[in-house]
Amino acid sequence: MAGKADVWQGTLALMALKTLEALGPQHGYGIARRIEQVSGDKLAINYGTLYPALLKLEQEGYIASDWGQSENNRRAKFYRLTAAGRKKVRQEVQEWERASEILARFLAPAEEGR
Amino acid sequence: MRALRAWSLRLPGLFRKQRHESEMAEELQSNLQLHIEDNLARGMSPEEARRQALLKLGGLEQAKELCRDRRTLPALESFFKDMRYALRNLRANPGFASIAILTLALGIGANSAIFSVANALLLKPLPFENLDRLVAVRESLPGQRLKATAVSPADFLDWRRQQSAFQHIAAYRVRRVTLTGTGEPELLPATYVSADFFAALQTNAAHGRVLLPEESQPGRDQAVVISHGLWQRRFAGNPGVIGSDLILDGRKVTVAGILPAGFGFPFGTDVWGPLALSPQQWEQRDTRNLYVLAQLKPGATVAQAQADMLGVARRIEELHPVTNAGIAVSVIPLRDLQSAFTQPLLLVLIGMAGFLLLIACANVASLLFARSASRGKEMALRTALGASRWRIVRQLLAESLVLACAGAAAGLLLARWASDYVRGSIPPGVARHIPGWDRIGIDGTVLALTLVVAFLTTLVFGLLPALRTSQPDLNTTLKEGGRVAAAGRRSRVWSALVAVEVALALVLLVGAGLSAKGFWRMLRMFDGADPAGILALQVSLPEAKYKDAQRITEFFQQVAARMAALPGVASVSAASNTPLNNRPNPVVELLIEGRAALQPGERQPADLVVISPGYFTTLGIPLLRGRAFTATDAAQAAPVAIISEMAARRYWAGEDPLGRRIQRTGASANDQWTTIVGIAADVKQGWFDKEIRPQLYLPDAQSPRPGMTFLLRTAGPPMNLAASARAQVRAVDPEQPIEKLLTLEQMFVEETSPFRFAADLMLAFGAIALLLAAIGVFGVMSYTVAQRTHEIGVRIALGARKADVLRLIVRQGMTTAAIGLCAGLPLALLLSRIMASQLFGVVALEYTTLAAIALLLAAVSLAATGIPTLRATHVDPLIALRSD
Numbered sequence: 001m002a003g004k005a006d007v008w009q010g011t012l013a014l015m016a017l018k019t020l021e022a023l024g025p026q027h028g029y030g031i032a033r034r035i036e037q038v039s040g041d042k043l044a045i046n047y048g049t050l051y052p053a054l055l056k057l058e059q060e061g062y063i064a065s066d067w068g069q070s071e072n073n074r075r076a077k078f079y080r081l082t083a084a085g086r087k088k089v090r091q092e093v094q095e096w097e098r099a100s101e102i103l104a105r106f107l108a109p110a111e112e113g114r
Numbered sequence: 115m116r117a118l119r120a121w122s123l124r125l126p127g128l129f130r131k132q133r134h135e136s137e138m139a140e141e142l143q144s145n146l147q148l149h150i151e152d153n154l155a156r157g158m159s160p161e162e163a164r165r166q167a168l169l170k171l172g173g174l175e176q177a178k179e180l181c182r183d184r185r186t187l188p189a190l191e192s193f194f195k196d197m198r199y200a201l202r203n204l205r206a207n208p209g210f211a212s213i214a215i216l217t218l219a220l221g222i223g224a225n226s227a228i229f230s231v232a233n234a235l236l237l238k239p240l241p242f243e244n245l246d247r248l249v250a251v252r253e254s255l256p257g258q259r260l261k262a263t264a265v266s267p268a269d270f271l272d273w274r275r276q277q278s279a280f281q282h283i284a285a286y287r288v289r290r291v292t293l294t295g296t297g298e299p300e301l302l303p304a305t306y307v308s309a310d311f312f313a314a315l316q317t318n319a320a321h322g323r324v325l326l327p328e329e330s331q332p333g334r335d336q337a338v339v340i341s342h343g344l345w346q347r348r349f350a351g352n353p354g355v356i357g358s359d360l361i362l363d364g365r366k367v368t369v370a371g372i373l374p375a376g377f378g379f380p381f382g383t384d385v386w387g388p389l390a391l392s393p394q395q396w397e398q399r400d401t402r403n404l405y406v407l408a409q410l411k412p413g414a415t416v417a418q419a420q421a422d423m424l425g426v427a428r429r430i431e432e433l434h435p436v437t438n439a440g441i442a443v444s445v446i447p448l449r450d451l452q453s454a455f456t457q458p459l460l461l462v463l464i465g466m467a468g469f470l471l472l473i474a475c476a477n478v479a480s481l482l483f484a485r486s487a488s489r490g491k492e493m494a495l496r497t498a499l500g501a502s503r504w505r506i507v508r509q510l511l512a513e514s515l516v517l518a519c520a521g522a523a524a525g526l527l528l529a530r531w532a533s534d535y536v537r538g539s540i541p542p543g544v545a546r547h548i549p550g551w552d553r554i555g556i557d558g559t560v561l562a563l564t565l566v567v568a569f570l571t572t573l574v575f576g577l578l579p580a581l582r583t584s585q586p587d588l589n590t591t592l593k594e595g596g597r598v599a600a601a602g603r604r605s606r607v608w609s610a611l612v613a614v615e616v617a618l619a620l621v622l623l624v625g626a627g628l629s630a631k632g633f634w635r636m637l638r639m640f641d642g643a644d645p646a647g648i649l650a651l652q653v654s655l656p657e658a659k660y661k662d663a664q665r666i667t668e669f670f671q672q673v674a675a676r677m678a679a680l681p682g683v684a685s686v687s688a689a690s691n692t693p694l695n696n697r698p699n700p701v702v703e704l705l706i707e708g709r710a711a712l713q714p715g716e717r718q719p720a721d722l723v724v725i726s727p728g729y730f731t732t733l734g735i736p737l738l739r740g741r742a743f744t745a746t747d748a749a750q751a752a753p754v755a756i757i758s759e760m761a762a763r764r765y766w767a768g769e770d771p772l773g774r775r776i777q778r779t780g781a782s783a784n785d786q787w788t789t790i791v792g793i794a795a796d797v798k799q800g801w802f803d804k805e806i807r808p809q810l811y812l813p814d815a816q817s818p819r820p821g822m823t824f825l826l827r828t829a830g831p832p833m834n835l836a837a838s839a840r841a842q843v844r845a846v847d848p849e850q851p852i853e854k855l856l857t858l859e860q861m862f863v864e865e866t867s868p869f870r871f872a873a874d875l876m877l878a879f880g881a882i883a884l885l886l887a888a889i890g891v892f893g894v895m896s897y898t899v900a901q902r903t904h905e906i907g908v909r910i911a912l913g914a915r916k917a918d919v920l921r922l923i924v925r926q927g928m929t930t931a932a933i934g935l936c937a938g939l940p941l942a943l944l945l946s947r948i949m950a951s952q953l954f955g956v957v958a959l960e961y962t963t964l965a966a967i968a969l970l971l972a973a974v975s976l977a978a979t980g981i982p983t984l985r986a987t988h989v990d991p992l993i994a995l996r997s998d
Contacts, residue, residue: 027145029148029149029152046170047142047149051142070144072151074144075140075144076148077141
């Protein structure tokens with residue numbers, strides 16, 4: 001998996017939540033694939049790490065799960081966003097934007113040179 | 115909030131493991147399939163599709179494990195897992211587990227039992243909430259080393275007026291009264307108390323009322339309160355007894371109230387009446403007949419009260435030098451006064467129980483050590499597989515915890531049983547004289563103490579080896595044979611533990627052996643007739659009714675004659691005291707006719723025993739010379755006496771005392787001289803007497819006593835005659851109570867029972883100590899031998915004879931035992947000295963006993979060493995070589 005970035009802690013949950021917001025109910029494999037696609041295959045999602053993250057989100061009540069049929073008629077567990085989850089996404093997105101904006105200012109070349 | 119919700123979901127996760135497990139497997143599986151199908155759709159070969167998908171998943175088991183942790187609470191779960199594992203482990207080693215638990219249980223049980231006895235007898239001998247503030251106040255004569263004597267009425271009044279340290283101060287007088295009127299006449303312990311008595315003890319009546327202050331005036335003193343015990347026993351708990359009349363010593367009194375169950379002060383009292391002294395009596399300063407009890411003011415200490423009362427005493431001394439010169443006061447905490455009798459024995463027992471606990475600890479420690487060493491490989495393997503040190507320590511601690519819990523539970527059961535047994539081990543007649551005895555039981559303090567001891571012991575002794583094992587040198591431990599090297603270092607620790615055990619066991623066994631032997635000797639101290647064949651019946655004639663000597667003599671002669679006529683009675687006698695009952699005889703000073711007056715400081719004391727004819731034949735005490743008393747030695751006949759062998763030897767050395775005449779010092783000039791007509795063999799009066807005392811026997815017709823004990827030697831079992839003997843007393847005087855009716859042997863047993871109780875306990879402790887020491891030696895030697903099986907195999911394969919190998923290993927074990935014995939000897943000597951000083955005449959320092967016990971312990975150690983070694987040498991060398 002050389003060249004591909006590992007997902008750093010904390011962001012995986014947000015990515016999973018955002019994916020569910022965009023796609024609606026989705027199974028774990030679908031979420032993993034989607035995250036990889038959106039990242040332009042720059043991220044490699046190890047399913048082993050995604051699964052505990054999903055479990056945590058479920059325990060915290062941001063997502064819920066049901067068993068259903070996949071597009072090719074396979075039994076799979078589907079995760080969907082709860083109301084609390086939707087609120088959480090909005091909140092997290094705002095926080096990320098603020099954080100990355102601050103970070104961006106630090107990293108951008110100084111405009112008012114010395 | 116969210117975290118809390120997650121927790122609440124995770125907690126039940128502990129219990130729904132099965133469902134979660136299958137759901138997780140199914141989900142992972144379905145996702146894997148989805149991935150494979152995806153890969154197939156992209157045109158991969160089936161094998162490639164599967165391989166890629168698995169790679170991506172990143173280790174199925176690892177993913178599952180992460181989820182498991184996430185789903186439940188790992189710390190809690192691993193605790194349960196540790197406990198379960200510990201239980202399984204202990205079950206797999208039932209020998210180790212049961213020995214460790216049994217050891218702990220014995221140690222803890224013995225300690226809890228002893229502490230519950232000590233708690234009841236020493237710490238709270240009286241059931242008063244304000245016991246800490248209650249004191250006894252006594253007069254003392256520092257010049258004559260008299261610490262606590264009774265108080266005169268006038269002094270008490272002065273004390274009450276002048277003192278400032280006490281909230282309440284009360285006087286009381288103890289005597290026995292005869293209850294007549296309803297049913298069998300009965301002699302009751304009674305206490306006559308001044309007004310403040312019940313206030314000082316903060317006691318109220320359970321039914322009715324206590325005594326009123328105005329009832330202390332002569333003429334208004336007809337009220338009494340009775341004990342709960344008497345109420346139950348005599349009046350069947352009928353509340354109607356309040357307000358009814360009783361006849362006490364021929365005088366009518368009214369029951370005013372019943373005291374609460376458990377109240378008994380002075381201990382054993384059944385009736386409390388008002389101390390109604392006449393004004394003349396209150397003015398007496400030279401008759402000291404009152405005891406004084408006081409309650410300290412809040413905040414006042416015993417020392418302050420002592421100082422205050424000394425000032426009062428000095429003022430009285432100045433005003434009344436004739437009666438009170440040199441008289442001081444001592445203020446003694448009531449608790450100390452009550453436990454004075456039981457204290458020395460109990461302290462010895464507590465010390466022994468402590469030793470026993472130490473042995474148990476050493477035993478458990480050596481067991482845990484041996485076990486941890488034999489598991490070194492297991493631990494090294496687990497460490498190599500990634501278990502953290504903390505994880506291993508935790509698991510070993512879990513095992514200790516399980517052991518401690520089981521040991522404590524078993525120990526408490528044992529302690530409960532033991533304290534019940536102890537409470538029942540002394541006849542109620544004797545237990546009545548030991549304050550606190552009926553309250554022996556396991557209470558909260560004892561319970562807490564036990565638990566703390568159990569857990570500390572096991573955790574400390576579990577932790578040490580745990581810390582040790584958890585950092586094994588992986589290379590040496592995993593390498594075959596590495597443990598032989600480790601064993602050398604460790605075996606020193608066990609050897610030390612075993613030596614300590616042997617030393618402590620020796621001390622306990624010596625204590626047990628000496629006291630058992632002492633008790634055995636005690637029961638054989640009386641070498642007269644078989645005490646089991648003699649019925650003793652004790653009678654005290656009331657002074658009021660039997661005023662003149664004539665009536666007393668008549669009573670005893672009539673009853674004795676009637677008893678002698680009973681079928682089955684071989685001989686009858688009466689005596690003022692019986693041998694070996696610890697009740698001292700009055701001491702008289704002898705004056706011998708024709709001798710020069712005694713030098714100042716020179717004394718010729720003798721114990722005075724009044725007997726009726728037939729005494730020596732009834733008890734089987736040999737009459738060495740002369741004659742016994744006969745019916746002709748009547749009141750008007752010439753006065754005669756019999757002396758004991760010791761008296762003859764001490765006061766007539768080299769002379770013949772027969773026919774000599776004596777007088778008691780203080781006799782007036784015109785008193786008759788008493789002729790010595792016989793010499794009897796010596797008899798011991800007190801169990802604890804250091805020496806035989808000279809005795810003087812006088813015939814009862816010539817010096818009548820109101821209190822005598824009838825002694826009946828019977829052909830059959832004496833108790834069969836109890837009822838008819840009692841009937842003879844009633845036939846002569848229907849109102850005369852009988853104080854005691856039992857065989858002489860029962861009397862001996864009753865008198866010795868506190869000591870027998872201690873001896874029994876010490877024997878039990880000794881037996882347990884021996885057992886534990888044997889287990890300890892056996893355990894460690896088994897382990898050592900198991901460790902050396904390889905070595906033994908090599909030696910035998912190389913041609914060593916089994917006997918040589920046996921000798922080699924046994925020598926090692928016995929060296930340890932010998933070191934323990936040598937270390938224990940001085941301690942054992944010290945203990946036997948202490949015991950000999952506490953229990954005069956009963957326990958003596960005996961080197962033969964000491965040597966026998968040391969030998970016994972050595973023999974047990976030899977067996978405990980030899981058995982495992984013998985077993986090892988019988989193993990086929992080939993198997994032994996392969997074993998390591």
